[in-house]
Amino acid sequence: MKFFHTDSQKDTLISLLKLSGPIVLANILQTAYQLIDTFWLGRLGANAVAAVSLSFPVLFLIISLGIGLTLGGSIMVAQYKGMENQRMVDYSSAQTFFVLFFISILLALLGYFISKPLMIIIGAKGEVLTEAVSYFKVSSIGFIFLFLFFVFQSLMRGIGNVVIPTYVVLSTVILNLFLDPLFIYGWGPLPPMGVSGAAMASVLTQGLSALMGILILSNGKFGIQLHWSDFKFNLNWSKELIRIGIPSSLEMSTRALGLTMLVTLVTGFGSIVVASYGIGARILSFVIIPALGLSAATTTLVGQYVGANRINKADDVGILSVKVAFFGLTIVGFVLFLIAKPLTAFFVPGETQVIENGALFIKIMAPSFGLLGIQQVINGVFNGAGFTLASLLVSILSLWIIRFPLAYLLSHNTELSYDGIWWAFPVSNLIAAIFAFVWFKRGDWKKRKKVSVDF
Template sequence: MRNKLTEGSILKAIFMLSWPVVAANMLQTVYNLTDAFWVGRLGEAAVAAVSFAFPILFLLISIGAGLSIAGTVLVAQYKGAGDDEMAGYISAQTLMMITGVCLFISAAGYIFTPFLISLTGAEAEVVPGAVSYLRVSFVGLIFLFAFFVFQSLLRGAGEVKLPMYIVLVTVILNFAADPIFIMGWGPVPAWGVAGAAVSTILTQALAAIAALAMLLSGKYGIKMKAGYFRPEQALMKKIFLLGLPSSLEHSVRAFSFTLMVFLVGAFGTAAVASYGIVTRLISFIIMAAVGVAMATTTLVGHNIGAGNNRRAKKIALTASLFTFAVMTIAGVVFWFYSAPLTAFFISGSPGVVKEGSDFIRIVSLTFGFAGLQIVLGGAFRGSGDTFAAMLLTMLTFIVLRFFSAYGLSFFWAQKGIWWSFPISNIAGGLAAAAFFVWGGWMKKNLTDDFILKREELEEALPQE
């Protein structure tokens, strides 16, 4: 696998790692859209409840997803350098560190759910559904975090198909479980909005258990010995600090959607429902770019670990240009089919369909720029420059998107919020391209320059 990632055709290597990751992310989005479809049968209030709750959940999930990227980067660079022992040790320490973070987030999130929902400005009829959905989700958050770590570590090692197969199974299970728990069936009561969260917990629990069993087997590119699970606080702190910028980056991205819900909420339930439907639709195409970015992180990490910086830069350029072209074409398709795409997820609400269709047409033609920023961010993370990727995300989603949405909403109501999306997409994509051309991100190699050096860890690293 190492030779395939560090030698030979770049396009072939990108495709080999990208398509399973893209497929897995597409399947994950189908998973979420299945929830949206069945919740949509319950009416506007139910759709709005999930629209208010989901960004909060996504914000907290993003902390774990971001921290796990440290595992991806370190495993990729150590595998690229041929140091499998360090890759296994890093994996075990990453797993323990993120488990501790998850338990804290789950407990705090469950306790403060009503307060978190109150911050969104949700209308009274929406609050009960949003609270129940979010609290049930917090109960099973550990399973989502466990699967994130599993995916991240294996992707760092270049094993991308196994996570895809597991996600496929969860999609099938969720497709069957959603109507049962949301609408009720036989002895199973109708849980309503909370039923979508119950279905998610059950399917993700099965996925997490299976995934961890496979990871611990040592058959998929990472071998973790029992001694590797001896907590090394100094090392876990270093991994945490490497992953922290990515965690903040993911959190900023998610928090911006929460802030946007707050802005949209001022214009009524119909506007919130439109926003929720369209952002979920957008997530379907954005996840394709995220998949390519994850593959790019792995490829860049392996090549920098192997000392092949020139190839790492060519990989980043090829992946970003390819993604820009594909997402621009997808944006054109979304533009032409904006109304039927929106109507599929809501029944009996022509106002929501009209507003959602307008939103899609405003943003869709800038999908390519969003993809450019996402994939180049993946390249920066693969080099170990997680801080640069974080700054670009903060620029795009907070400085550009939120503040332009806030200002424009005074003049054009929710339409002003919709226009903040293309503005931030274009500016963020161009900023990422400028940083890529500058090349400062190429100066890092964690196996040589970062504090995680083998000679500094000889005492901590368990010996045979």
């Protein structure tokens, strides 16, 4: 299969890879926050890893309620960029910051005060419950900084500037690498804080990244100029953001809630299985980064081409993205299949049963990584065209109609036991990829209207 047949398609592929490369690197660095936490907390034992593993899906659920709106702002900026309307690029950027700032405050307060009931609902008990609540409360405080940085990152991606956010992430991850053991284990007058120390280190570095992002956009030399006079409520603009962003919020929330429900299944099999799931889920979050990078790059290019009324170029981007995601992630899956056991052991040395279960989880998932890539990049096409409802429906199919029911059925009604949860992943990836690709080829996304709002 050829990746391109014409020089135009070759140029499109080059543009896609130039955009996706820095995005992939930035996402790898962001995931490094969780991997660094897992590495250091793994030295505290299975309970510490289990506490973070239980907290993470719920944290992502709350974060996703606002992050979808960030994507909505990015889509609007990309389409205005394609229209060559710089004033609306700047205005949309300011409005996205304005709206997400207040949403982040509300979600930070919500997360902090309902942390314990949430952890109890998903099955945390005893020492794991105490540590999970501590980690969750501190992480909730960081929502404000995290959201502001995500706004900065998404807006820069919308205009095709993907290098600057990567530098910002790199600097903060390096800082987090040193702060993590300092806060977890203590040093000098600083007392050891365990799992809450890992969250504290992340909050501090997230605050720094948010500040850097705001200063960069206030400078106006990198494609976006924030005007403080634009930081006021605009009902018409907010409606447009909601039209595009709410399906994205629901899509991310649906995905996060699906992961949370899977955790409730896992907790029924004990802390060893929870820790195994946590390691496998961390590896999955790392592996999916290339697909998410390609998806984000696809969203940017499709959004700009749709804004410029070049639908055929947008279609080329989608086809090329599918090919790169499928073949690239299939190779990654093969490699991870071969090194699953030593990779798991790296994070939880000496935990024999956790290593065995986590390695099996990775081996079962790995062959379907290419299919997962197809689903993600096609969602990127839908998002770039403003057809965010399609991404929501694909996620509902994958997680709620297929993965969770199948995981429950296999783990509770067959001899597979908790291994049945692992097998639900490749099956749902296969069906969702087929569904998404067929919908993409139908071409409904090509008929979506472009953004249109005044300030």
